[in-house]
Amino acid sequence: MPAYSTNMRFKFPLLAILLEIITIILFALFVEYEHEGHGHSDTKHGEHGNKTKNIADISLYPMFQDVHVMIFIGFGFLMTFLKRYGFSSVGINLLLAAFGLQWGLLMQGFWHGGGKIHVSILKMINADFSTATVLITFGAVLGKTSPVQLLILTILEITIFAANEHLVAEILGASDIGASMTIHAFGAYFGLAVARMLYRPGLKNGHENDGSVYHSDLFAMIGTIFLWMFWPSFNSAIADPGVPQFTAVVNTYLSLAACVLSAYALSSLVEHKGKLDMVHIQNATLAGGVAVGTCADMAIGPFGAMLIGFLAGIISTLGFKFLSPILASTLCIQDTCGVHNLHGMPGILGGLAGIVAVALGKKHGSAGMQAAALGCSLGFALVGGAITGLIIRLPIWGQPPDQNCFDDSIYWEVPEEEGENDGSLTHGEHFKNKAEA
Secondary structure (H helix, E strand, O other), rough: OOOOOOOOOOOOHHHHHHHHHHHHHHHHHHHEEEHHHHOOOEEEEOOOOOOOOOOOOOHHHHHHHHHHHHHHHHHHHHHHOOHHHOOHHHHHHHHHHHHHHHHHHHHHHHHHOOOOOOHHHHHHHHHHHHHHHHHHHHOOOOOOOOHHHHHHHHHHHHHHHHHOOOOOOHHHHOOOOOOOOHHHHHOOOOOOHHHOOOOOHHHHHOOOOOOOOHHHHHHHHHHHHHHHHHHHHHHHHOOOHHHHHHHHHHHOOOOOOHHHHHHHHHHHOOOOOHHHOHHHHHHHHHHHHHOOOOOOOOOHHHHHHHHHHHHHHHHHHHHHHHHHHHHHHOOOOOOOOOOHHHHHHHHHHHHHHHHHHHHOOOOOOOOHHHHHHHHHHHHHHHHHHHHHHHHHHHHHHHOOOHOOOHHHOOOOOOOOOOOOEEEEHHHHHHHHHHHOO
């Protein structure tokens, strides 16, 4: 195993400051307030340039806040299930999202327009969306990467994401209003490709910290609930105002509800003695929001949205139970959070649902272009993720050695747990011992 230098004293501060200085300079050169646009209009993500919205309109701000909550609280707390990695799950999530939204605003602005980038609420939402791809990928490599590696990953992934999103939305003219293909499938398979490049044979048989305790799973459920509640805003925020936006809210609302029932049912079916598995409940219950994204604003009917969510819950739960171990043992892909099951497969399901919906005339467009968009998103993700993984696996970036994976203390100052030195039980140990008794 290579020798890793995990001291971040100079590597991380220099990289973080350098990236922010470069970003500030680029903002000074290319970014203006919305009121400096003099009537400029924004093109909506996924609408092939034929719909516009006045950028001075503040009416999207509540939905922007909903998306913001999902990015910073939902994704952050969803990944706190690891028993000794809570600081990193929430803290690094904040770091990557804060830098990612700045870089995303620049990259999407460069691809979607010429000249100056005029900041609007819509562009801020799309910038948040670009960070979601990074946070999905973060889940695949959670516990096995350093902050330096993750900052480099953020730059590369958002740059590739913006190029793919431009191709899907503007060149192919595909509809993906809730971004099942361009965010969820892309982020998941990008992360899987990175994870494959960062494969650690030393973790093949597991790690003592790669697991949860009672209170860490409870914290992770906070993320699940926030994501579940606000997902209708995520899928509808950039839809056309009026009927399409209302349709996106209703479809997501119903898909999520149906998904919960199927996820709970399958979890009980496949687990020992019909018990529920918290891993399934934390993740598979959200798959309906992912899967209905592409056709969220299409008139697929309430039953259609529920059917998509129902299938997504089944696929996701079965993936966590049976497919994740196969990926680890056969393909050498160690997917910490199971992003393939929550974002990858449901994202593909959403892309396929969009192809069928467009073919049935539920929205103007070409089923062939929808299929091409799904293929492009997967291709960009796999190739881009593999290249990114090759870059960030170099030992100079300070990644943790195998024995220190999934442990906050290698990059954080961690306070001693209560009772660590006097032999008394922590709160989590108390519940664990009660359960064992």
